[in-house]
Amino acid sequence: MLTLSTTVWENGKTITLRRVRPGLDGAASSDHQVEVRIGTAEARVYACDNRDACYAASREVCEAVYGRDHRRGGINATNSTVWTVTNLVEQVAGC
Secondary structure: OOOOEEEEEEOOEEEEEEEEOEOOOOEOOOOOEEEEEEOOOOOEEEEOOOHHHHHHHHHHHHHHHHOEEOOOOEEOOOHHHHHHHHHHHHHHHOO
């Protein structure tokens, strides 16, 4: 069964993921696009045509939610957390 949208609570922030339908929601390029909104910020649309694209989108989402670790130079989230978000993105994108 395909999940069209989901909302999760991470690090005190609400993350809403919604599948974007090509042609109907302004998406023209891909069948696998996901709109992500963190809290009340403006939504961003990510094309998730493959697993690498979903992982890259998840890293951006985790960076927005958890911030950056300036000492290490990376995002302030574990790889496990990024993969949890990746699985949600793939589920909504229909990958």
